[in-house]
Amino acid sequence: xxxxxxxxxxxxxxxxxxxxxxxxxxxxxxxxxxxxxxxxxxxxxxxxxxxxxxxxxxxxxxxxxxxxxxxxxxxxxxxxxxxxxxxxxxxxxxxxxxxxxxxxxxxxxxxxxxxxxxxxxxxxxxxxxxxxxxxxxxxxxxxxxxxxxxxxxxxxxxxxxxxxxxxxxxxxxxxxxxxxxxxxxxxxxxxxxxxxxxxxxxxxxxxxxxxxxxxxxxxxxxxxxxxxxxxxxxxxxxxxxxxxxxxxxxxxxxxxxxxxxxxxxxxxxxxxxxxxxxxxxxxxxxxxxxxxxxxxxxxxxxxxxxxxxxxxxxxxxxxxxxxxxxxxxxxxxxxxxxxxxxxxxxxxxxxxxxxxxxxxxxxxxxxxxxxxxxxxxxxxxxxxxxxxxxxxxxxxxxxxxxxxxxxxxxx
Numbered sequence: 001x002x003x004x005x006x007x008x009x010x011x012x013x014x015x016x017x018x019x020x021x022x023x024x025x026x027x028x029x030x031x032x033x034x035x036x037x038x039x040x041x042x043x044x045x046x047x048x049x050x051x052x053x054x055x056x057x058x059x060x061x062x063x064x065x066x067x068x069x070x071x072x073x074x075x076x077x078x079x080x081x082x083x084x085x086x087x088x089x090x091x092x093x094x095x096x097x098x099x100x101x102x103x104x105x106x107x108x109x110x111x112x113x114x115x116x117x118x119x120x121x122x123x124x125x126x127x128x129x130x131x132x133x134x135x136x137x138x139x140x141x142x143x144x145x146x147x148x149x150x151x152x153x154x155x156x157x158x159x160x161x162x163x164x165x166x167x168x169x170x171x172x173x174x175x176x177x178x179x180x181x182x183x184x185x186x187x188x189x190x191x192x193x194x195x196x197x198x199x200x201x202x203x204x205x206x207x208x209x210x211x212x213x214x215x216x217x218x219x220x221x222x223x224x225x226x227x228x229x230x231x232x233x234x235x236x237x238x239x240x241x242x243x244x245x246x247x248x249x250x251x252x253x254x255x256x257x258x259x260x261x262x263x264x265x266x267x268x269x270x271x272x273x274x275x276x277x278x279x280x281x282x283x284x285x286x287x288x289x290x291x292x293x294x295x296x297x298x299x300x301x302x303x304x305x306x307x308x309x310x311x312x313x314x315x316x317x318x319x320x321x322x323x324x325x326x327x328x329x330x331x332x333x334x335x336x337x338x339x340x341x342x343x344x345x346x347x348x349x350x351x352x353x354x355x356x357x358x359x360x361x362x363x364x365x366x367x368x369x370x371x372x373x374x375x376x377x378x379x380x381x382x383x384x385x386x387x388x389x390x391x392x393x394x395x396x397x398x399x400x401x402x403x404x405x406x407x408x409x410x411x
Contacts, residue, residue, distance in 0.1 A: 008145030051096030092382025135288030153282030
């Protein structure tokens with residue numbers, strides 16, 4: 001039986017571990033926190049998973065919360081005008097529903113399931129020196145812990161990383177008491193509110209430790225009026241600041257948020273990081289090699305909501321590469337090939353995300369504006385969150401965008 005070590009207990013690491021278990025591998029997961037510590041800790045992300053990523057969980061029969069989490073049927077786009085009214089406002093319909101489950105719920109549950117199924121769970125914060133030893137005792141070591149010392153083993157890929165500084169300041173609040181959007185009161189949807197030159201507010205229904213909630217997520221241009229959360233430590237002040245900014249910049253969202261409360265004391269998060277693609281093979285001092293997973297090697301800004309989706313897709317791709325490799329050595333050549341296979345889809349996420357961080361060109365403004373009048377445009381944009389590869393055919397190039405608009409505009 002082949003022995004595999006996965007360092008990190010997030011979406012990618014645990015999904016891959018649970019998948020390998022079903023294929024008969026002897027799997028060890030190393031986490032710096034217990035399931036109870038994760039469940040009782042601070043929120044970690046703003047995950048919203050679309051159809052393809054959710055299907056990977058269904059395929060492994062680890063979609064434990066599908067019947068509890070809100071079923072997200074649409075994705076709305078609003079663009080603020082200078083007077084804080086809405087210059088653009090529409091809702092695209094998803095072909096398959098999306099869902100968001102607080103990672104405190106999911107990762108704690110998956111860790112316990114992994115252990116119950118016979119997996120070895122080691123609670124220990126790994127250092128590079130630890131991996132030097134483990135690389136000699138396991139057939140394959142994968143690093144899926146996206147922060148800290150271990151990431152430094154993976155060199156930045158400058159050619160694929162156009163930004164070397166954070167492009168947004170991030171601030172998250174998990175809340176209860178949010179009212180429905182009056183335009184579509186019966187439709188669960190992710191709402192993308194764009195404030196030109198200032199940043200973006202995302203609002204999404206989710207499932208947390210105490211049940212149904214909503215996530216309020218500001219992405220602020222660094223140095224701008226939304227970049228005010230870095231020194232805030234008090235959760236109540238964090239929420240009050242979030243709401244004050246909503247009242248000023250997105251009053252249509254604030255109108256349904258006047259009675260919200262934080263889900264719990266750990267329901268806020270703030271930070272920033274530079275979007276980065278890294279080389280997939282980490283070389284150890286003793287000569288061994290480890291393979292980077294998900295946001296260890298492809299870390300995109302969350303502006304396009306792709307983090308957990310990419311992590312799921314990476315885990316599924318790596319699972320297939322490992323199983324197909326059989327009993328042959330997991331050498332550096334195989335590691336590079338496994339990453340290259342994942343990059344075939346990941347590259348489209350990176351291209352789209354980096355494009356959305358920049359001021360939109362004229363043809364993109366025309367496409368977003370056309371969504372208000374043309375259902376095919378808004379629906380296609382919404383479903384691009386599930387399949388970002390589709391943007392290649394109509395979104396980036398002005399001529400392709402014009403041809404697409406002509407094809408869906410009534411004569």
